[in-house]
Amino acid sequence: MATRTATRTDNLASRLRQARRDRRERRMVVDGSTRELLIVAFVTPLVTLAVLTVLTVLTVLLAGGGLSGLVGTIGALWLAVHQVPVSLSGVTLGALPLLPTLLVMAGTARVVRSAGHGRDRGELGAIVAAAVGGPMVLTAMAVAVVMDGSSTSQIQSPDALAAFTHTMLVHAAAAALGVGAARGEHRDGRYSRPLWERHLTVTSADRTGLRFGVAALLALLAAGGVLVTARLILNWDQLTILFDEGYDFDGYLGLGVLSVLYLPNLIVGAAAVLVGSRAQVGTASVDLMSVTGGDVPPLPLLAALPGEGLGTTGAMGFAVPTVIALFVAVRCRSVNPFSHLRAVAVAGAAAAGLITLLAQLSGGRIGELGEVGVTPVTTGIFTLGWSVLVGGLVVVIHALLPSTRAARAGRSGEPRSADARNRNGHRDRGNATDQDDDQDWDDEQDWDDEQDWDDEQNRDRDDLDAEDDPDAGDGDPDEDRPAGTGDTHRDGGTKKFDDLAFDFGEMDLDEYDTERAISRKLNDRM
Numbered sequence: 001m002a003t004r005t006a007t008r009t010d011n012l013a014s015r016l017r018q019a020r021r022d023r024r025e026r027r028m029v030v031d032g033s034t035r036e037l038l039i040v041a042f043v044t045p046l047v048t049l050a051v052l053t054v055l056t057v058l059t060v061l062l063a064g065g066g067l068s069g070l071v072g073t074i075g076a077l078w079l080a081v082h083q084v085p086v087s088l089s090g091v092t093l094g095a096l097p098l099l100p101t102l103l104v105m106a107g108t109a110r111v112v113r114s115a116g117h118g119r120d121r122g123e124l125g126a127i128v129a130a131a132v133g134g135p136m137v138l139t140a141m142a143v144a145v146v147m148d149g150s151s152t153s154q155i156q157s158p159d160a161l162a163a164f165t166h167t168m169l170v171h172a173a174a175a176a177l178g179v180g181a182a183r184g185e186h187r188d189g190r191y192s193r194p195l196w197e198r199h200l201t202v203t204s205a206d207r208t209g210l211r212f213g214v215a216a217l218l219a220l221l222a223a224g225g226v227l228v229t230a231r232l233i234l235n236w237d238q239l240t241i242l243f244d245e246g247y248d249f250d251g252y253l254g255l256g257v258l259s260v261l262y263l264p265n266l267i268v269g270a271a272a273v274l275v276g277s278r279a280q281v282g283t284a285s286v287d288l289m290s291v292t293g294g295d296v297p298p299l300p301l302l303a304a305l306p307g308e309g310l311g312t313t314g315a316m317g318f319a320v321p322t323v324i325a326l327f328v329a330v331r332c333r334s335v336n337p338f339s340h341l342r343a344v345a346v347a348g349a350a351a352a353g354l355i356t357l358l359a360q361l362s363g364g365r366i367g368e369l370g371e372v373g374v375t376p377v378t379t380g381i382f383t384l385g386w387s388v389l390v391g392g393l394v395v396v397i398h399a400l401l402p403s404t405r406a407a408r409a410g411r412s413g414e415p416r417s418a419d420a421r422n423r424n425g426h427r428d429r430g431n432a433t434d435q436d437d438d439q440d441w442d443d444e445q446d447w448d449d450e451q452d453w454d455d456e457q458n459r460d461r462d463d464l465d466a467e468d469d470p471d472a473g474d475g476d477p478d479e480d481r482p483a484g485t486g487d488t489h490r491d492g493g494t495k496k497f498d499d500l501a502f503d504f505g506e507m508d509l510d511e512y513d514t515e516r517a518i519s520r521k522l523n524d525r526m
Contacts, residue, residue: 033126040115040127041134044107049138052077062250072149075142076158082139082170083361084163087156094364095372097261098268101361105174108135112178124179131175132168139167173357205332205339209346212328216351216387219327223320224271228263231304242300259301265362265373266301272359272374274320275382281305282369288314297369321386328387329394335407337399344395348387356380 052074060067080086083101085094112131116124147157232239243255269279278287283294286305296302325348332343356376363373398404 036115037126037130040111041130041137044104044111044131045135045138047107048081048104049074049078052081069149069153069155071145072153072155075145075149076155078138078142079146079158079163082135082163082167083364084158084166085364086158089154090156091367092365093367095265095362095366096364097258098264098358098362099261101170102264105170105177108171108174109178109181112175113181116179116182119182124182128172128175128179131178132171135167135171136164139163170361203339203342205334205343206346208332209343210350212331212343213347213350214354216324216328216347217354219324220271220274220321220351220355220383221267223274223324224267224269227270227274227317228266228304231306232301235303239300239303242298242303245298255300258299262299262301266304268355268358268362269374270304271355272379272382274317275355275379275386276318276321277374277379277382279374280370281372282366288317295369297366297372321383322390325386325390326394329391332391333394333398335404337395340395340398341392344387344391348384348391351387352380352384355383 056070056073056077057067060070060073076086080093080096081100081104083096085092086096087093108131112127115127119127143158143160143163146155149155150157243252245251245255273279273287276288278285281294281296281302284296284305285292285294288310291306291308291310293307296305328347329340329344332340332347334340334343356379359374359376359379363371363376366372
């Protein structure tokens with residue numbers, strides 16, 4: 001009884017220890033998940049705020065100003081980084097530098113990618129929500145700070161709805177890029193395919209189209225960068241004149257920093273012009289065929305704008321989207337024309353969507369000068385048009401090529417050829433089996449014939465011995481017969497023996513002796 005009670009006590013204690021251990025593990029998992037979500041939510045915003053604070057303090061100290069409105073200035077800069085229009089003394093700045101925004105998006109995408117490895121769909125949703133929710137909290141604080149200080153500073157109250165909308169769009173797009181780059185379960189030190197391929201049903205044509213759509217966008221932006229660089233080199237005199245308006249080191253530094261910050265905006269505008277869109281800078285506008293003059297901001301980077309129309313030379317710029325679309329269509333080729341066309345369409349849609357987003361972020365209004373940038377919708381439509389038109393022509397030509405038609409016919413004929421090979425294989429194996437059976441049957445028949453011939457020879461020898469011995473026939477015939485063979489000789493071998501005896505009876509003595517000698521030699525060899 002005491003042993004049973006002790007056993008029950010031990011079992012109860014083991015259960016309690018296991019329950020405490022499970023509770024501790026669950027608490028650790030929850031704490032770990034909460035810690036990771038907090039990191040995803042606030043690491044990029046806090047780093048951005050730290051950089052903005054350092055740059056603002058250095059700028060104010062170098063300019064010899066005070067730190068009274070530092071918090072409001074940092075809040076306005078946070079909104080400007082997220083492309084929220086900022087108003088200073090009645091002048092609205094809507095066309096803001098794109099480089100800080102791209103850096104913030106890259107940081108958010110990297111954090112989401114690092115946290116999203118090996119996660120399921122629910123965990124990915126929590127990570128994306130954290131990546132968007134953290135910056136939204138800081139945006140709310142920035143809006144409150146700017147509104148509170150607008151009565152005593154030159155920075156006016158921003159549009160709260162625009163602030164939250166722009167912040168959500170920037171970080172949601174970055175989080176989507178991070179999730180797209182996240183990998184699946186960790187196996188043998190390597191991650192498997194991207195998570196979006198596991199959670200979404202996509203074909204190989206879709207994957208190819210997305211990959212080359214991003215490649216097409218990068219190629220188009222690279223071409224825009226080359227165009228901007230070439231124009232700056234050609235207009236180097238105008239560039240130096242604009243820099244001379246800085247008067248001193250601080251002015252030169254400010255103009256140089258602004259030119260670098262606005263460089264991505266100009267590259268996006270050049271890429272849009274290459275696909276056929278029209279860029280506007282204040283009252284001036286430019287496309288590949290014509291230029292309309294007007295007042296532009298005194299920014300040295302704008303020296304890349306042409307002073308007059310390029311005419312036929314400018315029309316050569318259309319070769320850039322043509323070559324890019326041709327490259328994408330060739331790289332997306334497939335034996336199946338429908339898969340080829342689908343890949344080309346996905347590539348065009350991806351490139352058009354991404355450049356539309358960049359065009360939306362890079363443009364805006366600058367006070368009395370008016371709008372700066374390109375029309376996002378027009379840019380997206382032109383990009384999609386180049387991809388679909390050139391790509392569709394390549395699809396048709398590739399589908400009509402003799403090699404493609406032969407490959408498509410061969411692929412469609414593979415199942416029938418395989419069936420025919422299988423049938424031939426079965427037939428060959430059946431013939432081989434029949435031949436083996438026939439061979440086995442012949443061997444068995446030969447063995448039976450030899451065995452019957454030996455039995456008959458043995459019986460003939462016994463009969464001859466019995467004729468030479470007159471006393472052998474007086475007894476029972478079964479006494480000299482081996483055990484177990486009486487019925488066989490009596491039934492099955494009687495007719496053969498009689499026929500053989502009849503044949504031997506017609507032979508001469510010499511022939512009989514010769515036959516008997518041959519039989520003995522055969523028996524000895526056997």
